[in-house]
Amino acid sequence: MPTVIWQGTGNQNHPRGGAWETKTNWVGGALPTTGDSVSFGTGFSAYTVTASSATTISLADVGIASGVTLALNAANITSTNQITVTGGKLQANANSTLVANNLALSAGGELDVASTAKVSVSSAFTVASSTVNLAGATLTLGQGILLSGSNASLIGFGTVGGSNGKVTGKGTITSSGGNLTITGAVGNDAANVTGLIVGSGTTLALTTNYGIGVGTGSLLDPTVTFTNVSGQTDTLQAVVIGQGQLYLGAISNFGQGDFIDVQTFGSGDTVSLSGSTVKISAAGGGSSQTYTFSAVGSLTGAQIAAEVVASSSITGVSGGAIRTTTVGTTTADQLSICFMAGTMIRTPEGEAPIETLKRGDLVLTADGEAKPVVWLGRQTIVSRFADPVRNLPIRIAAGALADNVPSRDLLVSPEHALLVEGVLVHAGALVNGTSVRRESQVPDSFVYYHVELEDHSLVLAENVPAETFVDNVDRRNFDNWAEHEALYPEGRAVAELPLQRAKALRQVPLSIRAALAERAAALGMSEAA
Numbered sequence: 001m002p003t004v005i006w007q008g009t010g011n012q013n014h015p016r017g018g019a020w021e022t023k024t025n026w027v028g029g030a031l032p033t034t035g036d037s038v039s040f041g042t043g044f045s046a047y048t049v050t051a052s053s054a055t056t057i058s059l060a061d062v063g064i065a066s067g068v069t070l071a072l073n074a075a076n077i078t079s080t081n082q083i084t085v086t087g088g089k090l091q092a093n094a095n096s097t098l099v100a101n102n103l104a105l106s107a108g109g110e111l112d113v114a115s116t117a118k119v120s121v122s123s124a125f126t127v128a129s130s131t132v133n134l135a136g137a138t139l140t141l142g143q144g145i146l147l148s149g150s151n152a153s154l155i156g157f158g159t160v161g162g163s164n165g166k167v168t169g170k171g172t173i174t175s176s177g178g179n180l181t182i183t184g185a186v187g188n189d190a191a192n193v194t195g196l197i198v199g200s201g202t203t204l205a206l207t208t209n210y211g212i213g214v215g216t217g218s219l220l221d222p223t224v225t226f227t228n229v230s231g232q233t234d235t236l237q238a239v240v241i242g243q244g245q246l247y248l249g250a251i252s253n254f255g256q257g258d259f260i261d262v263q264t265f266g267s268g269d270t271v272s273l274s275g276s277t278v279k280i281s282a283a284g285g286g287s288s289q290t291y292t293f294s295a296v297g298s299l300t301g302a303q304i305a306a307e308v309v310a311s312s313s314i315t316g317v318s319g320g321a322i323r324t325t326t327v328g329t330t331t332a333d334q335l336s337i338c339f340m341a342g343t344m345i346r347t348p349e350g351e352a353p354i355e356t357l358k359r360g361d362l363v364l365t366a367d368g369e370a371k372p373v374v375w376l377g378r379q380t381i382v383s384r385f386a387d388p389v390r391n392l393p394i395r396i397a398a399g400a401l402a403d404n405v406p407s408r409d410l411l412v413s414p415e416h417a418l419l420v421e422g423v424l425v426h427a428g429a430l431v432n433g434t435s436v437r438r439e440s441q442v443p444d445s446f447v448y449y450h451v452e453l454e455d456h457s458l459v460l461a462e463n464v465p466a467e468t469f470v471d472n473v474d475r476r477n478f479d480n481w482a483e484h485e486a487l488y489p490e491g492r493a494v495a496e497l498p499l500q501r502a503k504a505l506r507q508v509p510l511s512i513r514a515a516l517a518e519r520a521a522a523l524g525m526s527e528a529a
Helices: 481-487 509-521
Strands: 003-005 037-040 047-051 056-064 069-071 076-086 091-092 097-106 110-113 116-121 125-128 131-141 145-148 154-160 168-169 172-180 195-198 203-206 224-226 236-244 257-267 269-274 276-283 287-293 302-309 314-318 321-327 330-336 342-348 351-352 362-364 368-370 377-384 394-397 411-412 419-420 423-425 435-438 443-451 458-461 463-465
Touching: 076 091, 091 097, 091 224, 091 368, 097 110, 125 131, 145 154, 195 203, 195 236, 362 458, 377 481
Parallel strands: 003 037, 037 056, 047 069, 056 076, 069 091, 076 097, 091 110, 097 116, 097 125, 110 131, 116 131, 125 145, 131 154, 145 168, 154 172, 172 195, 172 203, 195 224, 203 236, 236 257, 257 302, 269 314
Antiparallel strands: 269 276, 276 287, 302 330, 321 330, 342 351, 342 362, 342 458, 362 368, 377 443, 394 411, 394 435, 419 423, 419 463, 458 463
């Protein structure tokens, strides 16, 4: 099995790039033939070997060293033994075919696969501190990919499939530039945890189990990181995976517009939110899964979705609303953790997400008094049918009203009143297009929460004095108004705070408008025209 050595347009010691099909580019002046091994050695500078459509050959071994790029341009290369890329690059460009028995990337090597290229590896495929870049292609595997080491990565969009499309090892899988689908098991080795990165505006889809469930939520389970760019939807989708097959470690950077889609729930399963942890439990005290987010704030505007068989339902939901839509012959139930959910309300014990409050819990009013919650209202908004002016949330940037007021971005309904310079101002009346904006990128369905105390008071939401619920003509819009009527069948007459109220911009005092503009400038936000 002779080895044919590349010498390029230079010589054996100083190789240069050139065309595969030029005989003088090979030591001895003979092109590789069937069964040969090929060696692309290192030179004093990087070079590229271009194999065109004229190259159709079956080789034993191919060795690509550091500084070397082998670019297949509609070429057809088959390796019956092994292709080794050590610090170099192997590019399967448009309309090329690359078939390998074994493929090994190491020392910063790269495999780049274009959308119309065909690459298949029938046996071992190892990526050691190297990268596989997919650009819309299908990578066909016989024994999966081993990402060896934390610097090993599979990145891009397309499909990793074949008879065994599994991915193992300590590296990362990143969806980037489009949607990436992995058809085999991922991260199912306790000693080799594979992390996932969901790129901006992409879907990373898994069609088999992910993780192994050893110490669910611990470092033994794979981590997931969302890119979370404003206005972009990032989705981790478990296509046919039941919640009992998806084990996740820490979930970070999960924010507005992001999704985790978990399939196959059953009737009576429960979904609950506590702080930064979502727990999904099977009916009757069966198995449960826990998904832990890096911070409570990261849940704001995010969603966790689940698909169940037709006529099934999810009950016992705490801290979120269920939206049901029809998807083919199945029903998709979605737990929405959005906008008001995650808003921090001050209590005597510290701050708590509004959705975790319940009747009898104590909250602190703006004047420092502890008062019990008598009811927590919940209202689901379906964006498609909602009046955007009256229903889409208002985002008040951190520090927009004063130093540390709000302490974080605050999202409230347009008609929710906040105390600003002694005036109860509806949030919609504060909109200036910069530090106070009307949200346009919202989920199909989201939920508002409202706290009721014994009297009309001001609670601190993200450090902003905000009014509590007062019975009004819109009360029956609350999803759980029947709870209120059961508690107070005769109703509750509560006097409103004796404060001036501004419901529209024209009613907002000029001093407040000027102060808002000044704060926006201080935050580096120019006032909208």
